[in-house]
Amino acid sequence: MHYRDCSCGALRAKDVGRLITLSGWVASRRDHGGVIFIDLRDRDGITQVVFHPEQNAQAAATAHTLRSEDVICVHGKIVARLAGTENEALPTGSLELVASTLEVINRSQVPPFPMEERIGNEDLRLTYRYLDLRRPEMTANLRLRHRVTKIIRDMLDQEGFWEVETPILCNSTPEGARDFLVPARLSPGKFYALPQAPQQYKQLLMVGGVDRYFQIARCFRDEDLRADRQPEFTQVDLEASFISEEDIFSLIEKIFQKILLETRAVEIKTPFLRMTYHEAMNRYGSDKPDTRFKMELSDVSTIFTQTEFKVFAHALDHGGVIKALNAKGFASITSGQIETLTDVAKSAGAKGLAFIKVENGEWKSPIVKFFTDAQKAALAKQMNMEEGDLILFGADCFETACMALGRVRLKVAELQKIFIDHDQLAFLWVVDFPLLAYSEEENKWNAVHHPFTRPKDEDAELLLSGQLAEIRAQAYDIVLNGVEIGGGSMRIHESELQARIFGALGIDENVQKELFGHLLKAFEYGAPPHGGIALGLDRLISLLAQEESIREVIAFPKNNRGMELMTGSPSHVDEKDLRVLSIATRSKQS
């Protein structure tokens, strides 16, 4: 059977007069008793089909029985619409197909939700994902994802990168996220892990002389889910040899330029803004600052070196800082909102949130009584305090004070409904991350990026002298509109340095040999200097599509509890299948 000559979005005025066959889904039926209109839909668009009973009684009679989502095939002549009945909302709106034959290929049950509007019930959408995907928004998201992926592949190919696949069944590692484990039947009691990222393999490809590698790589992390986190997600993973950070920056900037040009017809400026981690924390209280609005943090420590206010004095005595931010015109804040902001600050580790409201020419605040006139004057000047302003304070160690106010800053923007242009694209490189961070709970040093990250050359001595907190890494994140969409680093290519870092991370030599022996060994056989980056494809697409959740740009995502509702995975398996794998379960099978 001949199903179609073109898609339902393809026909234009020039096609008038042609005899055309179309197939698709019934999007809507407008039955006038006599003439019947059908909107025929596929992924590319909608074409109006007309049935005239006086011209073709049988086709019209069948058309009368059509319902939403029936699959049909129609054949007929393309004609210009009657003057005044053109539909400018449709690209095909100047014409229609006058049906001479209609074949009903497959009837549809009444759909559980309408295709044309945005549905709030995500459960239902995920259960009937195959219907949800027919909705134009979802079709557009999948199309966008395809386009972007294709652009990335083509550009990296042009730049000399090879697409190489790395194992999905690999080894569990102690660092980082919880692994998904897969029992190894042929090695009873042993397990593979699904990769959190192809990190070690791509470095070994560099040792293998591949020189430039990339992969649209599925990654797996068994952690709790979020709107922007799925247990399996996709990274654009790449690595190159004999390069510097600058090479990575300009490559990625070039890719984004092309993506925005081709998907949005927008020319973005390069190079992107760059900011050190320290500056990002200092000014925005975040390692992924949203620079689309100002409201920057200010350091007011020097004003309060001599202060009666114990909270400030305590912070400064312990080597901390006092940070402040001016929420312009937000003195009208309610006490409930103050409480909300305080909770936000506390969730970031702050002990509280001091504030000053400037109302009717007065400073209304529980803490102003501790301030001298000189301090007030200095504060007013530095913070540019004006009638109607709200000043918020964070007093703690540098990281905590900044992070707490950084989160408060975002919450204030939300509460105050600060205007953010959603078409704006604020790209930003955050560079010079610390190499290591001390974990109080674990009582040990952890890698901020990952354990293969290269320290900055000028900070190498700090590793020898044990000033671990001071060491900066050749690591970088790329941020778009306050969302981290990728990160990478220059890597260590010397086994000696790598072993020293493992040592700093508290991984003893035996464990090093067992878990990372292959890497250390590989570095002894002429490893080239190399580095790379991984972009979070799902997040990137969701930002381009202006979606709140990455679930909107994944064909078959999992819900908050990691379940895929359409197929009902994960599910129980037979006891005998477990026996083959030498697995016994302890939880009750309900």
Place this chain on the structure above:
RNA sequence: GGAGUCGUAGCUCAAUUGGUUAGAGCACCGCCCUGUCACGGCGGGGGUUGCGGGUUCGAGUCCCGUCGACUCCGCCA
């Protein structure tokens, strides 16, 4: 593990201070309708108000518990 928001018809939502038989639009079914485009008109069917308990003369509404969805914190090198 913790916090918050929500849960009423297939879908989106309403239901005043606790008060009669829980409503509307869309969808669905039937009839009518020859230029609509979310066609229109008339009529009809459709409800364990997530579930369980409690208070009350009376609960969609108040209280307790529970289940589920989503958002956030923890977690995510």
